[in-house]
Amino acid sequence: MPVSLTTVAFDADDTLWHTERFFRLTQAHFADLLADYTEPEHLHERLLEAERRNVGHYGFGIKGFVLSMIETAIEVTEETVPASVISELMACGRDMLAHPIDLLPGAGDVVETLSKSHRLLLITKGDLLDQERKLAQSGLGDFFDWVEIVSHKTPAIYERTFTQHAEGPQHAMMIGDSLRSDILPALSVGSWAVHVPNGPAWALEQAEVPKNHARFVALSSLSDVLSHIANL
The missing domain is CATH 3.40.50.1000 (HAD superfamily/HAD-like)
Incomplete structure (x- = not known):
C-alpha cells in the first residue's frame, strides 16, 4: 500500500x-407522453433548461428531475397538459425511487x-x-x-x-x-x-x-x- x-x-x-440509465429510460417515456405537443429533441432541450434552472432549488436527484419534467410539460403544452400526464410523471418518479x-x-x-x-x-x-x-x-x-x-x-x-x-x-x-x-x-x-x-x-x-x-x-x-x- x-x-x-x-x-x-x-x-x-x-x-x-446504475442510476443514469433509469433517468434516460424515464426521459424517453416523457417524450412519448408529450409526442403530440413537441419533438423529442426540443423537449430534451427544454427539460435540460428546466433542470439547469432548478438544480439550485431542488438539488440533484429523482425528485428534482420529476419536478423539472412537470414544469417542462406545463411549458411546452402552454399550460394545457392533461392531468393524466402529470399523474404518470409522478408515478415514474415513484418507480425510480423504488427501483432495486x-x-x-x-x-x-x-x-x-x-x-x-x-x-x-x-x-x-x-x-x-x-x-x-x-x-x-x-x-x-x-x-x-x-x-x-x-x-x-x-x-x-x-x-x-x-x-x-x-x-x-x-x-x-x-x-x-x-x-x-x-x-x-x-x-x-x-x-x-x-x-x-x-x-x-x-x-x-x-x-x-x-x-x-x-x-x-x-x-x-x-x-x-x-x-x-x-x-x-
Missing part, C-alpha cells in the same frame, strides 16, 4: 451502482478489498432519503468508515471531508464517474482522482478531461482500481 495514500473515497450513483439497486461490475469486490487496507469514504450528492435507501440496499454500507451525502460537491466539501475523516486531501483518492463533481474539485484540493465513466455523462456533469495531471487517471473499469492503487 502506498504510504501516502490512506483513504479512498467513492461516488455512489453510476460509480458503484443494480451494482456495477466489480463494485462489491473493489470496495470489500480496499476496506481491508484503506479507510473508505462514500461522498455522494442527491436526496438524503433516496441515497440512504440505495446504500442500505447495496449491501456495501458496512465497508465505509464515513458517509457524506451533500447537495453539491465542491472543493470545500472535499477539503473538509478529507481533513475531518482522513489525514488530509493529499492522502486521499476520489473515485467517480463525473468529471465535474468527482474529479476536478478533488484534484483542486490536492487529492488523487480516478475517473471511471459509465456511459454518456448527464449534460450538467460534463467537463474537460484534465491534461497531464500527475494525480489523475481515467480507467475503463472499476475493477482496474485495485491494480492502479497497487502500482502507485
